[in-house]
Amino acid sequence: MLFSSRSSGSGGRTAVVAVLAAALATAVPGVAHAAAAPANDDFDSPAAVAALPFTAQEDTGGATEAADDPVWCEGDAASGTVWFRYTATQDGLLRATTTGSDHRTVLSASTGARGHLQPVADGCDYGTDATITFRATAGTTYSFQVSGIETPGGALSFALDTIAPAANDAFADAEPVTALPFTRQPDLSLASTEAGEPASTCVDDEAQPSVWYSLPAADAARSLTARVDGAAAVTVYAGNSLAELTQVTCKRSSGDPVAFGAAAGTRYAVRVTGPHRGYGPVELELATAPPLDPYVYVSPTSATVFGNVGFSASSYQAIDRPLGGTWDFGDGKSAPVGEDTVYHRYAADGVYPAALHAKSPDGRTKTVDVPITVLTHDVGIAKFVVPTSARQGESKPISVDVTNTRYAETVTVALSKLSGDSWTDVGQLTLQVPARATGKVRFPFSYTFGPGDALSGKVAFRADVRLQYPAEDAFPADNTAVSIATTVKPPATRIAAV
Structure with a gap:
């Protein structure tokens, strides 16, 4: 030009x-021009959805924001909004999506008039494939707002349609569990909340959608497990109708199962509850509970009549805890199983058929035999005789009397004396000591007092009794004795004859 x-x-x-x-x-070429705002840029001029299914493609690069645009879903990160509006002609599930757009979007659904919009439950999502699914009511008008994230707009694809609910969306249509193990991956985006559904202690929002499974009544009692993975919770109920259901157990998503006892002749319903759009897939597994397999710990392993025996039990399987049941100590006495160690003392030596009769919270049982052998070896010092006085160079007797009332033992007595601040050996003697109800065996020693003893002026002796290995004394408190000190004088001096 x-x-x-x-x-x-x-x-x-x-x-x-x-x-x-x-x-x-x-x-x-290359000089930017301000894009025109789309025709459905404002809440008061939405794109009307006359019939379903509905699809639309438009350029939202020129979309603007109104001061009263709701931000309950968009937040501060969104910019540039366009609107679509639809009045439901029947009750059912509606699904809106921006899949196919060339930019990240925020998609939300609201009801009400401008300035008084109310968010629709489960009516918010974001991303290049933002998708919301919610239960619509016939005659209600729904306003859909689409915003851009990071970029105000671009090539937008919007679609809206009805969607068939999950086949087991309602309690009356619960999917029967015909065989165990039973595994399903329910699509909660196809589910809704049924009026009159019972509450669950594992569900924070009872408005979240759910699907149902039915466990028919069995001829015999059994223990089962339920496990759910993903952003969901599983709840087990007993009862034949929605109104009479009572909760048996429940578990939030954790990957760990929960066990429950299913009584004979009772029907059980299993509900999986979670958001329409969770974090990854949801998986449900129902199975027969594994056999109860508790472990038992007994201490000490060598029991005697002088000490307590500690009994404790638990299980590596979380579904078995807290473990209950009864401890049978085998001597006519018993105690309940608890989380803490149970202590028991036996009155006499012998082999006792102790056992754990364990019971899991859901009713599985297991008996574990833990025979206890009580064997008490015990000798003691009954008398320790040392001279009250002596002179240097004199040899005098020292005796240690040992008692033994249980089993014939090989006994060693070690004699030592106190030298300064430590004990030094004087001698050892090993004898066979028979078991006697009364009486004792004497261990005789002889000691010659030396110059060091005379220099100190007194000597204390110690006697220590020990059993031949592998026997171990059960009451070592009477196996050591320390004497009263012996007074030691210098040697006597002779006066020469005149």
Whole structure:
């Protein structure tokens, strides 16, 4: 395009420049132009959805925001909004999606008039494939707002349609569990909340959708497990109708199962509850509970009549805890199983048929035999005799009397004396000590007092009794004795005859 002017002076040149700039703005490639706002840019001028299914593609690059646009779903990160509006003709599930758009979007659904919009439950999602599914009511008008994230807009694809609910969306249509193990991956986006559904202690929002499974009544009692993975919860109920259901057990998603006892002749219903659009797939597994397999810990392993025996039990399987039941100690006494260690003392030696009769919270049982052998080896020092006084160079007797009332034992007595602040050996003697109800065996020693003893002026002796390995004394408190110190004088001095 050519431009010319006959005007002279600065005013003429200014006009030419202005005309040239305007021309370049419309003709030169690469110069940005402000995009026009879409026709459905405002809440008051939405794109009307007359019939379903409905699809639309539009350029939202010029979309703007109104001061009263709701932000309950969009938040501060969203910008540029367009609107679609639909009045439901029947009750059922509606699904809206922006799948196919070339930019990330925020999609939400609301009801009500401008300035008084109310969010629809489960009516918010975001991403390049933002999708919401919710239960619509006939005659209700729904306003759909689409915003851009990070970029105000772009090539937008919007679709709206009804969607068939899950086959087992209602309690009356619960899917029967015909064989165990039973595994399903329910699509909760196809589910809804049924009026009159019972509450669950594992569900925070009872408005979340759910699907149902039915466990028919069995001829015999059994223990089962229920497990759910994904953003969901599983609840087990007993009863034949929605109104009479009572909760048996429940579990939030954790990957760990929960066990429950199913009584004979009782029907059970299993409900899986979660958001329409969770974090990954949901998986349900129902199975027969594994056999109860508790472990038992007994301490000490060598029991005697002088000490308590500790009994404890638990299970590596979480469904078995807290473990209950009864401890049978095998001597006519018993105690309940608890989380803490149970202690028991046996009155006499012998082999006792102790056993754990364990019971899981859901009613599974297991008996574990833990025979206890009580064997008490016990000898003691009954008398320790040392001289009250002696002179240097004298040899005097020392005796240790040992008692033994249980089993014939090989006994060693070690004699030592106190030298300064430590004990030094004097001698050892090993004898066979028979078991006697009364009486004792004497261990005789002889000790010659030396110059060091005389220099100290007194000597204390210690006797230690020990059994031959592998026998171990059950009451070592009477196996050591320390004597009263013996007074030691210098040797006697003879006076020569005249």
